[in-house]
Amino acid sequence: MHERAHERTSPPLPRPAVAEAVYAVLAHTLGIDPSGIRPDAELEHLGLSSLKTIEMNVALEEKLGFTSPEVARPDELGIVTVDDLVSHVVRVLAGDLR
Amino acid sequence: MTALPTQLEREAEARGALTQREHERQAVAAHYENHPEIFSLVLDRRLAYATGIFRREEEDLETAQARKYAWIAEQLAIQPGQTVLDVGCGWGSNLLYLAEHTEGCFRGVTLSARQREEALARAKRAGVEGRVRIDLAHVEELDLPSESLDAVLFVGSIVHMHNREAIHEKVARALRPGGRLLISDCFFPVEARGDRDSAASRYIFETALGYCRLLHLSDELGLIERCGLDVVRVEDLTASYACTLGRWIDNVRAHRGRIETLAPGFPRVLQVYMTIARLSFLRRRALEYMVVAVKGKPPRPLAGGVQP
Numbered sequence: 001m002h003e004r005a006h007e008r009t010s011p012p013l014p015r016p017a018v019a020e021a022v023y024a025v026l027a028h029t030l031g032i033d034p035s036g037i038r039p040d041a042e043l044e045h046l047g048l049s050s051l052k053t054i055e056m057n058v059a060l061e062e063k064l065g066f067t068s069p070e071v072a073r074p075d076e077l078g079i080v081t082v083d084d085l086v087s088h089v090v091r092v093l094a095g096d097l098r
Numbered sequence: 099m100t101a102l103p104t105q106l107e108r109e110a111e112a113r114g115a116l117t118q119r120e121h122e123r124q125a126v127a128a129h130y131e132n133h134p135e136i137f138s139l140v141l142d143r144r145l146a147y148a149t150g151i152f153r154r155e156e157e158d159l160e161t162a163q164a165r166k167y168a169w170i171a172e173q174l175a176i177q178p179g180q181t182v183l184d185v186g187c188g189w190g191s192n193l194l195y196l197a198e199h200t201e202g203c204f205r206g207v208t209l210s211a212r213q214r215e216e217a218l219a220r221a222k223r224a225g226v227e228g229r230v231r232i233d234l235a236h237v238e239e240l241d242l243p244s245e246s247l248d249a250v251l252f253v254g255s256i257v258h259m260h261n262r263e264a265i266h267e268k269v270a271r272a273l274r275p276g277g278r279l280l281i282s283d284c285f286f287p288v289e290a291r292g293d294r295d296s297a298a299s300r301y302i303f304e305t306a307l308g309y310c311r312l313l314h315l316s317d318e319l320g321l322i323e324r325c326g327l328d329v330v331r332v333e334d335l336t337a338s339y340a341c342t343l344g345r346w347i348d349n350v351r352a353h354r355g356r357i358e359t360l361a362p363g364f365p366r367v368l369q370v371y372m373t374i375a376r377l378s379f380l381r382r383r384a385l386e387y388m389v390v391a392v393k394g395k396p397p398r399p400l401a402g403g404v405q406p
């Protein structure tokens with residue numbers, strides 16, 4: 001069988017690279033130091049308002065080249081912590097979602 | 099019932115009418131002064147920067163905007179020689195469609211020199227420049243003789259104008275008997291849904307678009323009626339605007355690199371404000387309506403006319 005045309009030719013980004021990108025975008029969006037972000041920190045407690053969520057989604061799209069979900073609150077997708085967000089982006093980039 | 103003023107509206111009141119007019123001239127124009135090529139990559143080919151009319155979610159943007167142009171033309175029923183004013187005419191989308199499809203005489207006003215230039219170039223290309231005049235002006239400073247106009251349009255523009263009472267009075271006075279007023283714009287529901295002073299709201303109303311004041315539909319209709327006009331039609335286009343914004347966001351995504359080259363940082367401004375707006379319309383925290391009103395007796399029965 002031929003591979004389907006839309007399947008990516010380059011392998012998906014490894015999780016550490018995705019995590020680094022997510023931390024950088026999150027820190028920039030919130031105006032905080034990326035080294036101070038813990039994986040189990042809750043996004044809401046970090047100050048991710050609905051505007052910041054949308055800004056972060058667009059910045060992630062620009063950086064990683066995928067289509068972000070249209071949400072004003074990450075918990076609409078079951079994303080509560082920073083680590084949840086990294087896992088979500090890994091899945092999206094691997095083509096498991098959307 | 100009148101909405102509690104937003105922080106932005108309180109700031110506008112504190113400025114006073116004349117200073118607010120100058121504020122709108124600067125702050126609102128800034129967004130539209132961006133390169134027209136950017137908007138040609140995001141909007142339909144006539145550059146309507148307002149909702150289309152979608153009948154099905156999967157329709158394309160051109161179809162939805164073409165339906166809106168045709169619907170507006172049908173509602174205004176412009177006869178040969180009639181005079182039409184388009185307030186906030188943008189790059190001329192509705193103005194030029196009407197000029198191309200009727201034998202009326204058209205005047206547009208915009209706060210953006212670049213929009214005026216683009217609209218005039220498009221008028222020339224369409225061969226209608228002899229019947230189209232476009233002024234760089236705020237509607238409040240126009241000298242509009244009483245009973246001099248047959249139709250006035252505000253399509254995606256009246257929210258940029260704070261001083262609505264005075265504008266409605268001015269327009270109503272300038273309409274001839276039988277003259278039509280058409281507004282297509284955004285309103286807040288009377289029921290408080292969401293925080294109208296949130297950072298997300300301010301991002302749209304101030305950061306992205308300079309100045310916006312959304313009324314309740316009933317308050318805007320009240321102003322229209324108190325000026326002596328009869329409201330003859332109201333259409334809810336909230337779901338259509340969510341679809342329109344979805345198409346625009348897809349176009350920003352598709353042309354992000356080119357837009358970034360023309361205006362660094364602008365793709366993000368567009369995508370962020372359009373996403374906030376789309377979510378607001380999907381949740382009906384903001385509502386989009388098209389309103390048609392007539393001064394005196396309608397020139398023809400409008401009830402039961404075509405659906406948008």
